[in-house]
Amino acid sequence: MRIDILTLFPDMIKPALSHSMMWRATHYGFVNIHVHDFRAFSESKHKSVDDSPYGGGAGMVLRVEPVVNALRSIENHEHALKILMTPQGITYNQTRAETLSKNEHIIILCGHYEGYDERIRDYFDVEISIGDYVLTGGEIAALAVVDSIVRLIPGVLSNDASAQEDSFSNALLEYPQYTRPRVYEGKSVPDILLSGHHEEIAKWRFEEAVRRTKIRRPDLYQQYQENKKK
Numbered sequence: 399m400r401i402d403i404l405t406l407f408p409d410m411i412k413p414a415l416s417h418s419m420m421w422r423a424t425h426y427g428f429v430n431i432h433v434h435d436f437r438a439f440s441e442s443k444h445k446s447v448d449d450s451p452y453g454g455g456a457g458m459v460l461r462v463e464p465v466v467n468a469l470r471s472i473e474n475h476e477h478a479l480k481i482l483m484t485p486q487g488i489t490y491n492q493t494r495a496e497t498l499s500k501n502e503h504i505i506i507l508c509g510h511y512e513g514y515d516e517r518i519r520d521y522f523d524v525e526i527s528i529g530d531y532v533l534t535g536g537e538i539a540a541l542a543v544v545d546s547i548v549r550l551i552p553g554v555l556s557n558d559a560s561a562q563e564d565s566f567s568n569a570l571l572e573y574p575q576y577t578r579p580r581v582y583e584g585k586s587v588p589d590i591l592l593s594g595h596h597e598e599i600a601k602w603r604f605e606e607a608v609r610r611t612k613i614r615r616p617d618l619y620q621q622y623q624e625n626k627k628k
């Protein structure tokens with residue numbers, strides 16, 4: 399899989415790719431990530447990328463030409479899925495992460511300023527938001543999307559089962575987990591987990607996942623119940 403990220407702040411993106419699982423995924427060739435500073439594609443004398451809005455108003459608007467030039471500089475851009483990061487996009491979730499992880503090539507644009515020249519939207523396939531709050535720019539949102547995709551590529555997580563079992567992949571939150579010590583400040587690990595009865599443990603975990611989802615995320619619980627009927 400190849401991912402190209404178009405940004406004005408490559409230094410916000412690059413360090414996040416050089417640690418932990420994202421580092422592993424790139425180092426072992428599961429994914430090829432390229433970060434491009436699209437200011438370099440501005441045709442203006444001072445390499446400007448924004449301008450004041452027609453019709454007046456506060457703030458600056460991202461200009462179309464540096465973005466489109468940068469997009470066209472990417473090899474095979476015609477065949478890539480092109481994503482625009484914006485709080486106006488569809489809300490991101492695990493199902494969308496799973497769909498995106500099946501693409502061979504993704505290009506992601508991180509915006510800044512008050513907004514995009516509306517014509518930029520014509521060059522992109524999908525607009526994504528990571529939730530109902532506003533960030534100063536799309537970089538952190540793009541990193542969230544990239545991380546969620548990369549960990550789904552087979553082989554990236556050393557234990558392939560763990561991506562399948564996580565919260566949301568089956569519409570339930572994850573069950574409670576424990577590790578050593580058995581007792582910490584009077585708080586004990588549930589006996590069932592020490593019993594060695596694998597079936598009983600699986601049953602307990604499932605019930606705890608359902609209980610936790612019902613309490614913490616009634617919206618997900620309702621979705622889970624509806625899916626069960628199908």
Ligand code: 6GU
Pocket residue numbers: 483484485526527528529530531532533534535536539540
């Ligand atoms: Cl994709 N961008 C910005 N600037 N803010 C956001 C967002 C994206 N998703 C949620 N908030």
